[in-house]
Amino acid sequence: MLRSAFFAMLAxxxxxxxxxxxxxxxxxxxxxxxxxxxxxxxxxxxxxxGVIMDLKxxxxxxxxxxxxxxxxVTMDLIGIPRGLSDMVxxxxxxxxxxxxxxxxxxxxxxxxxxxxxxNLETMFExxxxxxxVVDEYSRNLAxxxxxxxxxxxxxxxxxxxxxxxxTADFAINRREPTPEGVKIGLNPAGPTDHxxxxxxxxxxxxxxxxxxxxxxxxNTTLTALFYKLSGDYAGFAQQxxxxxxPNTVAMFMELCGGDQNxxxxxxxxxxxxxxxxxxxxxxxVAGTKLQRVSGPIRAAFRITDLxxxxxxxxxxxxxxxxKNVYRVRNARNxxxxxxxxxxxxxxxxxxxxxxxxxxxxxxxxxxxxxxxYSLRVKKEYGAKGLIVAGYSNDVMSYIPxxxxxxxxxxxADDSMVYYGQPGRYRDDVEERIFxxxxxxxxxxxxxxxx
Numbered sequence: 012m013l014r015s016a017f018f019a020m021l022a023x024x025x026x027x028x029x030x031x032x033x034x035x036x037x038x039x040x041x042x043x044x045x046x047x048x049x050x051x052x053x054x055x056x057x058x059x060x061g062v063i064m065d066l067k068x069x070x071x072x073x074x075x076x077x078x079x080x081x082x083x084v085t086m087d088l089i090g091i092p093r094g095l096s097d098m099v100x101x102x103x104x105x106x107x108x109x110x111x112x113x114x115x116x117x118x119x120x121x122x123x124x125x126x127x128x129x130n131l132e133t134m135f136e137x138x139x140x141x142x143x144v145v146d147e148y149s150r151n152l153a154x155x156x157x158x159x160x161x162x163x164x165x166x167x168x169x170x171x172x173x174x175x176x177x178t179a180d181f182a183i184n185r186r187e188p189t190p191e192g193v194k195i196g197l198n199p200a201g202p203t204d205h206x207x208x209x210x211x212x213x214x215x216x217x218x219x220x221x222x223x224x225x226x227x228x229x230n231t232t233l234t235a236l237f238y239k240l241s242g243d244y245a246g247f248a249q250q251x252x253x254x255x256x257p258n259t260v261a262m263f264m265e266l267c268g269g270d271q272n273x274x275x276x277x278x279x280x281x282x283x284x285x286x287x288x289x290x291x292x293x294x295x296v297a298g299t300k301l302q303r304v305s306g307p308i309r310a311a312f313r314i315t316d317l318x319x320x321x322x323x324x325x326x327x328x329x330x331x332x333x334k335n336v337y338r339v340r341n342a343r344n345x346x347x348x349x350x351x352x353x354x355x356x357x358x359x360x361x362x363x364x365x366x367x368x369x370x371x372x373x374x375x376x377x378x379x380x381x382x383x384y385s386l387r388v389k390k391e392y393g394a395k396g397l398i399v400a401g402y403s404n405d406v407m408s409y410i411p412x413x414x415x416x417x418x419x420x421x422x423a424d425d426s427m428v429y430y431g432q433p434g435r436y437r438d439d440v441e442e443r444i445f446x447x448x449x450x451x452x453x454x455x456x457x458x459x460x461x
Contacts, residue, residue, distance in 0.1 A: 030169030051122030090406025193420030247286020306368015
């Protein structure tokens with residue numbers, strides 16, 4: 012009896028593959044401790060009024076057999092600015108030896124998260140006390156992000172990675188054509204990417220430890236009428252997965268959802284509904300037979316300058332008489348830059364790629380990247396074993412495609428004021444980004460599709 016039980020146990024153990032990687036994960040609550048302005052909607056006129064759910068930052072560190080490590084950090088935040096990202100990256104490299112190219116910082120873009128110093132500040136006119144709250148939160152956030160990377164790196168355990176895809180249908184293209192031009196609305200005929208990439212991580216015992224998943228859609232189910240902190244649908248999706256799979260950490264990455272909105276929206280129950288739909292699909296995919304991921308980790312990171320369309324001092328002097336208060340604030344900032352002999356002509360844009368052998372490649376792009384980019388990357392490099400994320404490492408503006416620049420509208424023009432930029436990008440923005448993409452993808456071993 013004991014002998015047969017022993018051989019049955021041995022047979023079961025043989026079925027488990029040897030661990031290909033080592034993995035560590037850490038989580039921190041980043042909910043502000045006091046009322047703070049929520050970011051994403053300029054119409055809000057007072058700080059937050061409570062909490063629907065705690066906001067989280069989560070760090071995943073993966074080490075391959077050769078000792079190369081990568082850290083992926085996800086956050087229930089609107090988007091982190093370059094100053095914060097650079098500070099965190101420099102400290103992570105100094106303290107834990109993880110180089111800049113091997114660190115991904117991705118924000119869910121929840122519009123019921125706190126305002127951060129250096130991001131979308133043109134939207135608000137804060138009192139000195141309100142400014143102090145935002146500055147202090149931002150400083151503490153930097154410490155938290157560095158610390159959770161260290162915590163994850165300090166508890167690596169044998170693990171295996173598995174990858175697959177699902178779909179969720181609640182994202183809709185929001186660029187609605189009208190006789191007066193493109194407006195934010197509903198455009199069922201517009202391009203979307205309903206893909207739900209799922210990275211499943213199991214321990215040496217085969218038990219589920221981490222699920223990393225993404226979706227290309229704004230976290231704007233909760234509109235400007237909401238003043239309570241939450242992670243929107245992405246927060247509910249993570250809660251759903253962790254409840255369905257106890258002792259599992261669920262991590263959400265915002266993909267190229269710059270021109271995508273959840274539909275329907277403007278009710279809390281809709282955020283719960285979308286979160287349940289996404290979470291249910293993630294759990295379903297994680298329970299299927301997935302592609303095992305193996306091979307060495309490779310990473311590449313590149314900064315490329317994106318030029319803004321031509322402007323002069325008079326461009327902003329004329330804006331000072333505008334009836335739009337945001338355009339006036341922006342004009343004052345741009346004139347100050349002219350006065351200091353540093354007019355804003357371009358922006359240093361981050362492009363990053365990671366690969367795990369030949370089985371999985373992750374692209375991480377800065378800014379609010381529109382869906383055209385993910386669709387084009389998948390067309391040119393193949394969709395299999397590929398994650399294309401936006402909102403990574405720096406969220407400085409929308410990143411429009413050439414098509415959207417030609418059409419105009421919020422993502423091409425109006426939004427730039429809120430981000431403190433001088434105006435639209437030059438028409439070559441998409442091609443400059445894809446030139447950089449070709450470089451980083453080549454360096455991590457991802458070849459164009461044939």
